[in-house]
Amino acid sequence: MNLDELTGFLIGQPLLSLTIAAILLAVAAGMIAAGNPRLGRIMRNCAYLGLIAALLLTVAELAGHNGRSEAALWLDxxxxxxxxxxxxxxxxxxxxxxxxxxxxxxxxxxxxxxxxxxxxxxxxxxxxxxxxxxxxxxxxxxxxxxxxxxxxxxxxxxxxxxxxxxxxxxxxxxxxxxxxxxxxxxxxxxxxxxxxxxxxxxxxxxxxxxxxxx
Missing domain, CATH: 2.40.70.10 (Acid Proteases)
Known part of the structure; x- marks a missing residue:
């Protein structure tokens, strides 16, 4: 898979893209924290927020496919x-x-x-x-x-x-x-x-x- 194909795949999978970006940001935060603790902490918090958002969006998507679930009834x-x-x-x-x-x-x-x-x-x-x-x-x-x-x-x-x-x-x-x-x-x-x-x-x-x- 070349770069263009990978880019197109990630664009079509926004939840996966968000999860990967959050993980990469968390890794980068760990590398930067030793030299710049404040920036590392900010990046790490942003990574956690990204992972939480991806989790909530995944739950909402699953609820949408399962119309009888409690989550689906709450969202609808x-x-x-x-x-x-x-x-x-x-x-x-x-x-x-x-x-x-x-x-x-x-x-x-x-x-x-x-x-x-x-x-x-x-x-x-x-x-x-x-x-x-x-x-x-x-x-x-x-x-x-x-x-x-x-x-x-x-x-x-x-x-x-x-x-x-x-x-x-x-x-x-x-x-x-x-x-x-x-x-x-x-x-x-x-x-x-x-x-x-x-x-x-x-x-x-x-x-x-x-x-x-x-």
């Missing part, structure tokens, strides 16, 4: 929905589900879009934060969740919106904090749409066209 944060034409697009996260950052009564809340849930649901803590009070006349309802059956109270959200989707006066199930760790957007919102479908790693939601005013 929930994002706001994207508006494409008249449709709202929600990207699938690394865990294989569709999460979206929505505005609930004007406050940001992370939701899992769950087509198997009858109602949109939040924890009691989130309900208090956004100003949703349980209906005083509601005696509660039993909901089936991933953690089993829970008793939830009905409340009403003034607004819930994300992308081009907006729902008003939406019934919300409020569950106990000890039993609800995921806020969900359920079919009582999705059924208000004109259509929704999954294409590859995208959930595409189409709002209903408002009726023309007379």
């Amino acid at each position: 944060a929930t994002r706001p929905a994207e508006i494409v034409g008249k449709e709202t697009v929600v990207a699938m996260r690394a865990d294989g589900h569709f999460w979206v950052e929505a505005q609930l009564n004007g406050e940001p809340v992370e939701f899992l879009i769950d087509t198997g849930a009858t109602y949109t649901g939040v924890s009691q803590r989130v309900a208090q934060r956004v100003g949703i009070q349980p209906d005083p006349e509601d005696r509660g309802m039993i909901l089936e969740t991933a953690n089993g059956s829970i008793v939830a109270r009905r409340g009403t959200a003034d607004s819930l919106g994300f992308g081009g989707i907006e729902a008003n006066a939406l019934t919300v199930a409020i569950g106990p904090d000890t039993e609800v760790d995921t806020n969900v957007i359920g079919m009582n919102l999705l059924s208000q749409l004109a259509a929704w479908r999954v294409e590859g790693n995208r959930l595409i939601l189409t709002p209903k066209t408002p009726s023309p005013r007379t």
Whole structure:
């Protein structure tokens, strides 16, 4: 391998290049330290930082290839929905589900879009934060969740919106904090749409066209 080929190979392998450069810098620091301790110490610290950066970038790269890892889920944060034409697009996260950052009564809340849930649901803590009070006349309802059956109270959200989707006066199930760790957007919102479908790693939601005013 000649010099040009080696250079091209290293350019195509930035993590390897960073690791080699850090090792060479550490070796040079050891050689210089005897004559110039201060410069040697600076070079050695820079070499350590380079090795740490290479390690962190390697972990991030491995996490990206392993979509189910905890690191991948941490790196793949929930994002706001994207508006494409008249449709709202929600990207699938690394865990294989569709999460979206929505505005609930004007406050940001992370939701899992769950087509198997009858109602949109939040924890009691989130309900208090956004100003949703349980209906005083509601005696509660039993909901089936991933953690089993829970008793939830009905409340009403003034607004819930994300992308081009907006729902008003939406019934919300409020569950106990000890039993609800995921806020969900359920079919009582999705059924208000004109259509929704999954294409590859995208959930595409189409709002209903408002009726023309007379």
